[in-house]
Amino acid sequence: MSGARMLRFLKSLSRRKPMEPEGEESNFRRCLTTLDLVALGVGSTLGAGVYVLSGEVARTVSGPSIILSFLVAAVASVFAGLCYAEFGARVPKTGSAYLYSYVTVGEIWAFVTGWNLLLSYVIGTSSVARAWSGTFDDLIGNAITRSLREAAAMDLPGLAPYPDFFAAGLIMLLAGILAFGAKESAVVNKIFTALNILVLLFVIVSGFIKGDIDNWNTSQASILNESLYGLEDKYGISTGGFFPFGVDGTISGAATCFYAFVGFDCIATTVFIAIAVSLLISQAGDSLRGLEWWSLLLLTVVLGLLVLLVAGIWRQPQSTATAAFMVPFLPVLPILSIFVNVYLMIQLGSDTWARYAVWMAVGLLIYFGYGVRHSVQKQRLENTHNDVHIHNIPRNVE
Numbered sequence: 505m506s507g508a509r510m511l512r513f514l515k516s517l518s519r520r521k522p523m524e525p526e527g528e529e530s531n532f533r534r535c536l537t538t539l540d541l542v543a544l545g546v547g548s549t550l551g552a553g554v555y556v557l558s559g560e561v562a563r564t565v566s567g568p569s570i571i572l573s574f575l576v577a578a579v580a581s582v583f584a585g586l587c588y589a590e591f592g593a594r595v596p597k598t599g600s601a602y603l604y605s606y607v608t609v610g611e612i613w614a615f616v617t618g619w620n621l622l623l624s625y626v627i628g629t630s631s632v633a634r635a636w637s638g639t640f641d642d643l644i645g646n647a648i649t650r651s652l653r654e655a656a657a658m659d660l661p662g663l664a665p666y667p668d669f670f671a672a673g674l675i676m677l678l679a680g681i682l683a684f685g686a687k688e689s690a691v692v693n694k695i696f697t698a699l700n701i702l703v704l705l706f707v708i709v710s711g712f713i714k715g716d717i718d719n720w721n722t723s724q725a726s727i728l729n730e731s732l733y734g735l736e737d738k739y740g741i742s743t744g745g746f747f748p749f750g751v752d753g754t755i756s757g758a759a760t761c762f763y764a765f766v767g768f769d770c771i772a773t774t775v776f777i778a779i780a781v782s783l784l785i786s787q788a789g790d791s792l793r794g795l796e797w798w799s800l801l802l803l804t805v806v807l808g809l810l811v812l813l814v815a816g817i818w819r820q821p822q823s824t825a826t827a828a829f830m831v832p833f834l835p836v837l838p839i840l841s842i843f844v845n846v847y848l849m850i851q852l853g854s855d856t857w858a859r860y861a862v863w864m865a866v867g868l869l870i871y872f873g874y875g876v877r878h879s880v881q882k883q884r885l886e887n888t889h890n891d892v893h894i895h896n897i898p899r900n901v902e
Contacts (some may be wrong), residue, residue, distance in 0.1 A: 513876075518610035521603070521881050523595065532598055540690040547697040548628075550704065556635045557761065566757030567748035568720055573757035580762050580848060583841035586831050593827040606881075615875060619867035623860075633671035640670065720745055752851075759851035814839055 536544075562570040591604035599606070602621060606614035641648040652666035659665075682689045747754060818835055831837055876882075 516876060516879075516882065517612040519879075519881055519885065520608070520610050521606040521614075523597070523607060535685075535687045536690055540687075540694070543694040543697045544690065547693045547700070550697060550700040554700075554704070556631075561757045561760055565749060565753050565760065567746070567753065569747050569754040570757055570761075572754050573761055576755065576758035576848075577762035580758070580841070580844045583837060583844055587838055587841060589829050590827060590831045593829040594823070594825075611876075611879060611881060612871070615867070615871045616864075619864070619871075623863055629675060630671070633674045634664075634668060636674055637668050637671040720748070755848075756851040759848040762848055810843075813842075 558570060558574075561573065562568070566573045588601070591601070591608075595604050595607050597603055600621065602614055602618035605617040637648070648668075648670055649666070652669070656666055658667065681692055818839075822834065
């Protein structure tokens with residue numbers, strides 16, 4: 505590939521979509537009220553993960569300190585949410601983080617953001633549907649599990665032991681409700697959000713009444729049983745107390761809670777390089793504890809890159825236009841958001857990163873194999889370029 509072609513290819517990766525593309529019209533109308541939007545935001549957080557994930561994290565990762573895990577996750581969410589809010593104020597169009605990235609930083613980053621959004625929605629939808637299915641199955645005596653294990657068992661690694669047709673039916677049902685329109689689906693969402701809030705209030709009040717601090721203490725017999733039957737997790741055997749797995753367990757629980765509820769889309773709207781940095785640090789963690797030379801060199805390089813990144817953000821030209829909402833304490837708060845996100849990402853396990861790497865590899869293969877050559881924005885720019893050439897052709901006057 506020649507130098508000129510390589511330069512054009514690199515420029516194509518950073519082509520940006522204009523705020524008002526010529527010939528593009530939207531038929532969407534703003535029919536949601538402030539209450540609808542608040543209910544959508546609360547409903548997206550109060551999913552089945554609140555009931556399923558919290559118990560799993562408390563049992564194996566954080567213990568009672570899961571309340572601090574949620575607090576750390578909440579602070580990280582606030583930082584990312586403030587940046588997200590200004591994006592929405594400056595680009596008031598449908599398209600979420602995908603469109604924000606497309607308008608501000610370019611096409612390749614928009615694709616990465618959209619691909620991560622897709623992963624977030626797939627995981628969120630499937631986990632909620634599976635939680636509903638599992639809970640309903642428990643209520644009917646595990647009849648679904650027994651019948652499907654016998655009739656349609658799947659012995660494949662990485663997959664469920666059987667196809668969950670009940671969960672798939674729930675997804676199709678909710679998709680049908682959504683197809684009726686945003687206003688109708690918002691009504692359903694408000695009903696379920698109200699039920700969720702009532703359930704959570706009941707659990708909180710019951711916890712204050714029935715809670716017993718003595719349950720934080722782990723007996724010697726329990727520790728012996730965990731060691732005999734191999735119930736240790738990656739943080740070792742629980743020793744009881746408010747931090748049964750140490751502060752590391754609390755921070756790791758915060759990472760799990762944050763990314764399970766929020767997804768990677770908020771990170772993608774901040775800085776994508778944070779993913780690569782956190783991968784390097786997480787892989788070199790054990791070597792850093794051993795003070796191996798290559799890990800120290802890697803840490804120095806990573807810190808240098810972060811300093812350059814901070815300097816680049818600090819020197820980034822600021823828009824003088826006033827938006828309906830603007831992030832306070834620029835650029836300190838966005839930089840702090842990046843560091844909090846990177847630190848939480850380091851706490852995620854290697855299995856999570858391996859799955860994410862496969863997902864990103866598939867996405868980039870699709871983009872470079874098809875998307876970059878068939879981009880709608882590319883066609884729009886080519887048509888504009890051709891129109892300019894036609895208008896500039898001199899006319900011979902006889």
